[in-house]
Amino acid sequence: MKTVEPNGWVFTIPEYVPGRSKEExxxxxxxxxxxxxxxxxxxxxxxxxxxxxxxxxxxxSHLYPDPASRNLRTAAARFFGCNVEDIVAGNGSxxxxxxxxxAYLKPGDEVIIPSCTFSYYRIASLACxxxxxxxxxxxHCIDITGIEAALxxxxxxxxxxNPNNPTGTYLKGVELLSLVNAVPENVLVVIxxxxxxxxxxxxxxxxxxxxxxxxxxxxxxxLSKSHxxxxxxxxxGIASKEILATMxxxxxxxxxxxLAQKAGEEALNDDIFLKKTLSNTWDSLDSFYASFERLGxxxxxxxxxxxxxxxxxxxxxxxxELLKRGIITRYITNIGLDEYxxxxxxxxxxxxxxxxxxxxxx
Amino acid sequence: MKTVEPNGWVFTIPEYVPGRSKEExxxxxxxxxxxxxxxxxxxxxxxxxxxxxxxxxxxxSHLYPDPASRNLRTAAARFFGCNVEDIVAGNGSxxxxxxxxxAYLKPGDEVIIPSCTFSYYRIASLACxxxxxxxxxxxHCIDITGIEAALxxxxxxxxxxNPNNPTGTYLKGVELLSLVNAVPENVLVVIxxxxxxxxxxxxxxxxxxxxxxxxxxxxxxxLSKSHxxxxxxxxxGIASKEILATMxxxxxxxxxxxLAQKAGEEALNDDIFLKKTLSNTWDSLDSFYASFERLGxxxxxxxxxxxxxxxxxxxxxxxxELLKRGIITRYITNIGLDEYxxxxxxxxxxxxxxxxxxxxxx
Numbered sequence: 065m066k067t068v069e070p071n072g073w074v075f076t077i078p079e080y081v082p083g084r085s086k087e088e089x090x091x092x093x094x095x096x097x098x099x100x101x102x103x104x105x106x107x108x109x110x111x112x113x114x115x116x117x118x119x120x121x122x123x124x125s126h127l128y129p130d131p132a133s134r135n136l137r138t139a140a141a142r143f144f145g146c147n148v149e150d151i152v153a154g155n156g157s158x159x160x161x162x163x164x165x166x167a168y169l170k171p172g173d174e175v176i177i178p179s180c181t182f183s184y185y186r187i188a189s190l191a192c193x194x195x196x197x198x199x200x201x202x203x204h205c206i207d208i209t210g211i212e213a214a215l216x217x218x219x220x221x222x223x224x225x226n227p228n229n230p231t232g233t234y235l236k237g238v239e240l241l242s243l244v245n246a247v248p249e250n251v252l253v254v255i256x257x258x259x260x261x262x263x264x265x266x267x268x269x270x271x272x273x274x275x276x277x278x279x280x281x282x283x284x285x286x287l288s289k290s291h292x293x294x295x296x297x298x299x300x301g302i303a304s305k306e307i308l309a310t311m312x313x314x315x316x317x318x319x320x321x322x323l324a325q326k327a328g329e330e331a332l333n334d335d336i337f338l339k340k341t342l343s344n345t346w347d348s349l350d351s352f353y354a355s356f357e358r359l360g361x362x363x364x365x366x367x368x369x370x371x372x373x374x375x376x377x378x379x380x381x382x383x384x385e386l387l388k389r390g391i392i393t394r395y396i397t398n399i400g401l402d403e404y405x406x407x408x409x410x411x412x413x414x415x416x417x418x419x420x421x422x423x424x425x426x
Numbered sequence: 427m428k429t430v431e432p433n434g435w436v437f438t439i440p441e442y443v444p445g446r447s448k449e450e451x452x453x454x455x456x457x458x459x460x461x462x463x464x465x466x467x468x469x470x471x472x473x474x475x476x477x478x479x480x481x482x483x484x485x486x487s488h489l490y491p492d493p494a495s496r497n498l499r500t501a502a503a504r505f506f507g508c509n510v511e512d513i514v515a516g517n518g519s520x521x522x523x524x525x526x527x528x529a530y531l532k533p534g535d536e537v538i539i540p541s542c543t544f545s546y547y548r549i550a551s552l553a554c555x556x557x558x559x560x561x562x563x564x565x566h567c568i569d570i571t572g573i574e575a576a577l578x579x580x581x582x583x584x585x586x587x588n589p590n591n592p593t594g595t596y597l598k599g600v601e602l603l604s605l606v607n608a609v610p611e612n613v614l615v616v617i618x619x620x621x622x623x624x625x626x627x628x629x630x631x632x633x634x635x636x637x638x639x640x641x642x643x644x645x646x647x648x649l650s651k652s653h654x655x656x657x658x659x660x661x662x663g664i665a666s667k668e669i670l671a672t673m674x675x676x677x678x679x680x681x682x683x684x685l686a687q688k689a690g691e692e693a694l695n696d697d698i699f700l701k702k703t704l705s706n707t708w709d710s711l712d713s714f715y716a717s718f719e720r721l722g723x724x725x726x727x728x729x730x731x732x733x734x735x736x737x738x739x740x741x742x743x744x745x746x747e748l749l750k751r752g753i754i755t756r757y758i759t760n761i762g763l764d765e766y767x768x769x770x771x772x773x774x775x776x777x778x779x780x781x782x783x784x785x786x787x788x
Contacts, residue, residue, distance in 0.1 A: 066610070066611040066612045067611060067612065067641045067642065067668055068530060068582070068583075068611075068612055068613065068614045068641070068642045068668075068669070069530075069612060070529055070530055070672050071528075071529065071530055071531060071532040071554075072532060074528075074529045074530075074672055074675050074676055075672075075675060077675045077676060079675075080493070080678075080679040082490065082493050082679055082680075083490070085492065100489075103489075103490050105488055105489055105490065106488045108488075109485070109487070109488045110484075110487040110488045114487070115484055115487065118480070118484055118487070118685070119481070119484070122472075122477055122480055122481070123471070124657055125471070125472040125476070125477065125480070125654070125655060125656075125657045125658055125689065126467055126468045126470075126471045126472045126654040126655065126656055126657060127462075127465075127467055127656055127657050128444065128445070128465050128467065128650075128656045128657060129657050129659075130447065131442070131444050155517050155659075155678075155681065155683075156678075156680055158678045158679070158680060158681075159678065162678060166433075166436075166528075166553060167432055167433065167436045168430060168431075168432055168433055168436075169433055170433040170434060170533070170555075171532070171533075184678075184679075191528060191676050192433075193532075220430070221430075248428070249428040249429060249430075250428045250429065250430055250431060251430065252430045279429045279430070280429065280430045288490075292487070292488040293487060293488065294487075294488055294489055294490045294680075295486055295487045295488060295489050295490060295491050295683065295684030295685065296487055296683055296684065296685065297491075297517075297680060297681075297683050306429055306430075307430070310432050310436055310437075313436050313437060313439045313441075314436055314439060314553050316517075316518075316520045316521065316524060316546075317442040317444055317520070317546075318444075318518055318520060318656075318659060319517065319520075319659075321517075321657065321658055321659050321683045321685070321686060322657030322658065323480070323657065323658065323683070323685055324683060327487065
């Protein structure tokens with residue numbers, strides 16, 4: 065029987081493996097109230113201002129959302145310190161990554177992606193028929209020399225998460241500038257700053273300030289982590305007029321949900337919630353570092369809201385034992401992290417329960 | 427200066443022109459509280475059960491949504507009478523259209539689209555580099571003879587809205603069956619039933635019952651109209667296992683917002699709201715028909731929640747005069763409807779205000 069033939073590359077796309085949900089773990093292990101430290105969600109919940117906005121906006125759930133996400137983008141422009149015209153809003157930053165790929169990539173183009181980074185860059189690039197060129201990591205850090213060496217006449221784009229997920233490391237400002245200067249102007253440089261708000265290293269540099277002077281640079285941002293809106297799906301791309309005009313051609317008209325637009329707008333105005341979030345994140349990381357040292361575990365210092373801890377060959381067993389105790393962390397295989405667990409920061413109480421359980425199962 | 431070259435087809439995508447918003451018209455014309463009969467939204471608002479669900483689900487706005495939209499799809503399976511495994515959920519039915527195109531189309535493929543239909547089929551197909559073959563209409567109806575004549579060895583897919591937007595007409599069951607039987611098995615047949623719930627013609631046939639016996643057929647559904655959730659973005663694709671498996675490869679992991687999943691699930695269980703919606707829709711259409719006849723205006727009988735009314739060469743002026751009076755209808759150019767206005771049904775009061783204003787400005 066003849067069937068409809070897919071486009072020739074859709075089956076090269078690997079499956080995205082999400083963090084396991086509380087419901088799933090509660091069902092499988094019979095644990096009452098699992099603690100999820102697996103998806104870098106905000107343990108403080110959502111910004112209260114955002115929740116108020118949802119309560120108010122519910123009454124217009126039956127109307128189409130603003131295709132331009134105008135009010136949301138206006139709040140984002142103020143927050144990020146750029147012009148509203150430089151911003152495109154998406155259904156999460158995943159959609160921003162998709163729009164970039166769909167606007168620029170064609171089958172056969174090459175995309176450089178560090179070998180240990182957020183998996184969606186690979187997924188979105190393969191979904192457009194592009195070829196992935198994996199650049200090597202160096203001590204869990206993105207290595208700009210490796211990226212530069214991977215450039216070829218077929219390179220159409222480079223994806224860099226800064227800070228990087230799942231390693232928590234970052235590119236120093238001088239490295240970022242050096243890379244941006246080394247990349248030809250006809251190669252797109254995508255700097256994903258999903259975790260940018262959490263970076264506290266003095267020599268971290270957001271690429272935001274560079275987007276207006278470089279026609280080949282785009283930064284990506286999300287309200288999923290720092291603003292506690294992972295469930296609502298709000299992301300942004302910020303770039304030059306040329307890139308924005310291209311992406312707007314391919315942006316679906318009603319991509320950002322009406323409640324997400326209102327919640328995102330108010331979350332961006334909620335300085336108090338952001339301060340609490342950063343304070344809880346940094347305190348939690350410091351407390352994790354101290355505990356790991358006490359337990360004799362090495363770890364990778366993080367500029368994000370999660371940390372990679374080295375468990376060794378035993379990590380699959382430790383991961384499972386933690387699950388049995390109702391604690392969900394992330395065990396990521398196939399990208400050089402087989403001896404590590406990635407642990408999102410939680411509330412102080414949740415962090416303690418995790419550390420106690422870890423000590424018990426080691 | 428060199429710049430990054432887009433993929434070669436992104437600038438062939440036409441802009442989507444949405445219905446004008448109440449805010450925009452209020453600002454432009456200084457009207458206090460405009461009536462929007464332009465986007466086929468549900469004038470009764472959202473299902474109250476859906477709103478209750480949002481109120482309850484708000485507390486988990488900071489968690490990632492279920493990638494599989496399991497509970498939402500379970501409710502949809504019951505509603506549509508199919509298996510949960512046969513359904514993919516999307517960020518509105520627009521995303522379902524996108525996923526179909528992104529999974530199956532490659533540059534150079536041909537897609538047959540009737541010349542007067544929902545514009546997003548064209549947009550999504552061009553976004554994948556496909557060529558559009560426009561099939562002719564016949565008396566505002568989709569003409570299956572025209573579609574069959576447009577088939578070529580390069581045809582990869584056919585988009586059919588049934589009932590059709592923006593004409594409100596439908597394919598009879600025998601026509602649908604005849605078309606499905608005539609199309610080769612290696613050509614995808616997409617039947618968009620966004621307005622299917624409103625169809626009251628005895629010889630209307632949903633293609634849902636055919637999806638399991640045809641490996642090349644997919645139906646599309648939305649909660650935007652019949653269930654009043656346009657702002658929340660919930661759509662479905664229902665198809666054979668082959669098509670589903672292909673689309674799931676390209677579906678972004680967190681495409682449906684967590685509040686949209688919960689609201690959609692409850693809306694699908696709200697039979698009372700759906701009954702009220704259908705009753706208001708059919709009463710409104712009958713009252714529009716009677717008024718148009720009284721005013722000597724011809725119109726196209728509709729199986730949807732909107733109607734095309736023939737105004738004549740004067741339609742741009744009538745459209746503008748209605749806007750000045752705070753009534754937003756839809757004037758669609760370039761697809762053979764220049765002498766018509768498309769008017770969504772409203773509440774009885776809104777319908778009367780529209781008819782009175784129309785009588786005044788004619």
